[in-house]
Amino acid sequence: MKSLRPRALRAANDMPDIIFNSQHFELSRGETLLQCLLRHRQAIPHGCQAGVCQSCRLKLVTADGTIDIAAAQSGLSPSQRAENLFLSCQLQPRQSLEVALAHDGRDWQPATITECRQISNSVWQLSLATALRWQPGQYINLTLNGVDSRCYSATNLAGSGHLQLHIRRFPDGQVSDALCQRQPGSAVHIMGPVGEFLLRDDRPAKRLLLLGSGTGLAPLLAIAQHALLRLPDTPITLIHCARTPAELYDCDALQALQANSAITVQRAQWGEAAGDGNLPTLDTQLDELGPLGSDQCYLSGSSAFVQRYQRGLFMRGASRAQIFSEAFLDFSQQV
Numbered sequence: 049m050k051s052l053r054p055r056a057l058r059a060a061n062d063m064p065d066i067i068f069n070s071q072h073f074e075l076s077r078g079e080t081l082l083q084c085l086l087r088h089r090q091a092i093p094h095g096c097q098a099g100v101c102q103s104c105r106l107k108l109v110t111a112d113g114t115i116d117i118a119a120a121q122s123g124l125s126p127s128q129r130a131e132n133l134f135l136s137c138q139l140q141p142r143q144s145l146e147v148a149l150a151h152d153g154r155d156w157q158p159a160t161i162t163e164c165r166q167i168s169n170s171v172w173q174l175s176l177a178t179a180l181r182w183q184p185g186q187y188i189n190l191t192l193n194g195v196d197s198r199c200y201s202a203t204n205l206a207g208s209g210h211l212q213l214h215i216r217r218f219p220d221g222q223v224s225d226a227l228c229q230r231q232p233g234s235a236v237h238i239m240g241p242v243g244e245f246l247l248r249d250d251r252p253a254k255r256l257l258l259l260g261s262g263t264g265l266a267p268l269l270a271i272a273q274h275a276l277l278r279l280p281d282t283p284i285t286l287i288h289c290a291r292t293p294a295e296l297y298d299c300d301a302l303q304a305l306q307a308n309s310a311i312t313v314q315r316a317q318w319g320e321a322a323g324d325g326n327l328p329t330l331d332t333q334l335d336e337l338g339p340l341g342s343d344q345c346y347l348s349g350s351s352a353f354v355q356r357y358q359r360g361l362f363m364r365g366a367s368r369a370q371i372f373s374e375a376f377l378d379f380s381q382q383v
């Protein structure tokens with residue numbers, strides 16, 4: 049992209065100058081564009097700061113010289129790329145830039161909480177009234193204050209006018225703690241849907257194996273319901289697991305799946321404490337399933353869980369091309 053207003057953009061001391069909302073902000077060494085704007089108290093929606101949630105999208109307006117933003121456009125659609133949108137948490141500019149908030153038809157939209165119910169010691173079930181549509185397995189970004197956002201996966205199929213979420217409440221978490229205290233009738237803002245963790249019904253499989261740790265169950269509930277419609281002859285094994293039995297929970301959707309003869313639902317424990325209690329270990333259950341060479345596998349939960357069982361499934365014969373995963377970027381690595 050060619051410079052349109054180089055003189056206005058160039059900073060006196062060679063540190064890039066960022067123009068946003070007609071104000072100039074100086075970038076510090078090693079900072080991302082998002083970090084710079086947040087340091088200057090600009091209200092830029094953001095969440096993961098890892099290039100996943102897409103909530104920090106900005107539009108490049110002008111640049112001082114040529115700039116390649118392709119590396120900061122990962123996961124964006126071709127039309128978003130063509131409009132010079134990029135993820136501001138993924139760009140460390142070396143030159144001065146002017147940027148603006150993205151208005152790409154995926155703006156934040158209001159939704160109303162219709163249910164906020166505790167379903168275990170640490171998990172709340174939320175229903176939101178919304179016209180948003182999503183594909184089973186996708187997630188939305190949710191914000192309470194217009195700035196801090198977090199990703200949450202839909203547990204249900206779109207079309208009912210309600211989006212259902214399972215939220216693990218972190219007592220010191222910035223968003224989940226406040227969200228789980230909201231009353232029905234409260235307003236939130238959501239954006240999306242986002243994500244490619246979808247049922248691959250174009251690929252043959254003898255069995256679908258769904259493994260979810262903690263609230264990693266959420267997208268698998270939607271995928272399982274979708275699979276029952278799209279692949280009625282393919283058996284499904286859904287294993288809900290956690291590091292500790294207390295992190296497992298029950299819900300209506302899981303019970304409905306359990307009542308369906310096409311699905312086998314199991315519970316298991318993984319991690320260092322696995323095998324100490326009454327629950328079978330996830331490794332034992334996977335061994336009992338036999339070689340996984342003909343399975344299609346879906347993994348969802350903390351990064352630690354996903355990494356461990358991507359390898360675990362591969363070691364049991366699953367093809368890497370048939371393992372699909374969604375890692376919840378959490379700091380605690382507890383679920």
Ligand SMILES: Cc1cc2nc3c(=O)[nH]c(=O)nc-3n(C[C@H](O)[C@H](O)[C@H](O)COP(=O)(O)OP(=O)(O)OC[C@H]3O[C@@H](n4cnc5c(N)ncnc54)[C@H](O)[C@@H]3O)c2cc1C
Nearest residue numbers: 198199200201214215216221222223224263266376377379
């Ligand atoms: C694609 C995707 C889908 C997701 N789907 C779901 C879902 O369906 N359900 C669900 O419950 N969650 C889901 N998550 C996780 C969710 O987005 C949030 O990460 C989670 O709710 C925590 O947010 P929080 O604001 O409450 O906590 P945060 O404020 O982000 O903190 C989380 C925990 O980490 C600790 N922490 C915060 N910052 C640091 C740090 N710098 N170093 C060490 N520890 C730190 C906090 O003390 C707290 O205990 C998903 C995540 C992704 C990426």
Ligand code: FES
Nearest residue numbers: 095096097102137
């Ligand atoms: S904050 Fe940039 S992609 Fe999540």
